Amino acid sequence: AAKKLESEAVLACMENVQRKVLVLSGKGGVGKSTVTCQLAYELASRGLQVGVLDVDICGPSAPTMFGVKDRQIHHSRSGWSPVYVSEGLSVVSTAFMLEGGDEAVIWRGPRKNGLIKQFLTQVDWGSLDYLLVDTPPGTSDEHISTVQYLRADGNGVDGAIVVTTPEEVSMADVRKELSFCKKVKCDVIGVVENMSQFKSGVDKLGFKNKDGEDVSEKVKDILEKEFGAGLTITANVFPPSGSGVVGMCEKFNVPYMTKLPLDPNLLECCENGEGFTEKYGEGGESEEAVKAIKAI
Numbered sequence: 001a002a003k004k005l006e007s008e009a010v011l012a013c014m015e016n017v018q019r020k021v022l023v024l025s026g027k028g029g030v031g032k033s034t035v036t037c038q039l040a041y042e043l044a045s046r047g048l049q050v051g052v053l054d055v056d057i058c059g060p061s062a063p064t065m066f067g068v069k070d071r072q073i074h075h076s077r078s079g080w081s082p083v084y085v086s087e088g089l090s091v092v093s094t095a096f097m098l099e100g101g102d103e104a105v106i107w108r109g110p111r112k113n114g115l116i117k118q119f120l121t122q123v124d125w126g127s128l129d130y131l132l133v134d135t136p137p138g139t140s141d142e143h144i145s146t147v148q149y150l151r152a153d154g155n156g157v158d159g160a161i162v163v164t165t166p167e168e169v170s171m172a173d174v175r176k177e178l179s180f181c182k183k184v185k186c187d188v189i190g191v192v193e194n195m196s197q198f199k200s201g202v203d204k205l206g207f208k209n210k211d212g213e214d215v216s217e218k219v220k221d222i223l224e225k226e227f228g229a230g231l232t233i234t235a236n237v238f239p240p241s242g243s244g245v246v247g248m249c250e251k252f253n254v255p256y257m258t259k260l261p262l263d264p265n266l267l268e269c270c271e272n273g274e275g276f277t278e279k280y281g282e283g284g285e286s287e288e289a290v291k292a293i294k295a296i
């Protein structure tokens with residue numbers, strides 16, 4: 001009977017949610033939240049209704065990335081109302097339930113599961129085209145409970161986007177993640193390769209001569225005279241491991257989605273709670289990263 005009640009609660013909560021997508025990563029710090037948030041901004045800019053559920057209980061970053069750090073979710077008769085970033089973009093994060101922003105959360109499994117259950121059964125999302133769920137790194141209790149609760153409505157999750165950097169330590173964990181998806185029968189929509197390259201406008205770089213003197217302005221002047229404004233640089237950050245992310249995708253028979261470069265403009269947008277693709281658009285100095293996010 002309890003199970004039935006639970007299913008009904010999830011069903012009621014997700015009734016008007018068209019698609020539910022998990023965003024996963026094997027390791028922390030590889031850009032999972034960045035991808036979740038910037039994808040949400042991009043989808044919302046296309047006029048879609050998007051909700052983001054940040055269940056990364058130990059390191060919730062959605063409030064910063066959406067620029068809604070000081071806001072709270074409110075409880076009403078119809079459930080918890082999410083924080084609205086804009087009309088078509090709403091967010092629920094564990095961070096909204098903590099008193100101080102920097103408070104570390106060390107919660108035990110059952111408490112975490114209880115909170116996830118509340119999030120999945122009591123948030124009044126309204127009508128959504130997409131619900132993006134930002135999960136903690138790895139395959140912990142939270143993942144299993146999220147997938148289980150979402151499945152309780154009989155429709156389950158539509159799939160997972162997996163984010164990884166290309167070095168072996170990150171990919172080793174991603175392989176476990178891909179096996180987890182297989183085990184719980186969650187479709188992998190695709191893998192995003194993040195930060196394998198560094199892309200930047202030359203104007204944002206610093207240059208030093210061998211004596212340690214800052215010669216940035218001079219170098220930029222020379223380069224600009226020779227090549228004009230808007231010069232960009234590209235550098236490989238991580239040496240590719242084996243056949244790389246592409247090879248791993250082939251092996252696991254999952255789609256390789258795109259390569260998102262390490263781009264200082266993207267980092268800045270995340271820090272300032274801004275939508276990157278709208279701010280930089282196609283054709284500018286961040287073209288490659290913009291294209292990558294639009295390709296997800």
Ligand code: ADP
Pocket residue numbers: 025027028029030031032033034035061194195260261262263264266267270271
């Ligand atoms: P995760 O959610 O996997 O822990 P985050 O998305 O929080 O990782 O990313 C960690 C840090 O790296 C953040 O400061 C984020 O803004 C930055 N970052 C992630 N991907 C990129 C990228 N492609 N370009 C620039 N900065 C990035």
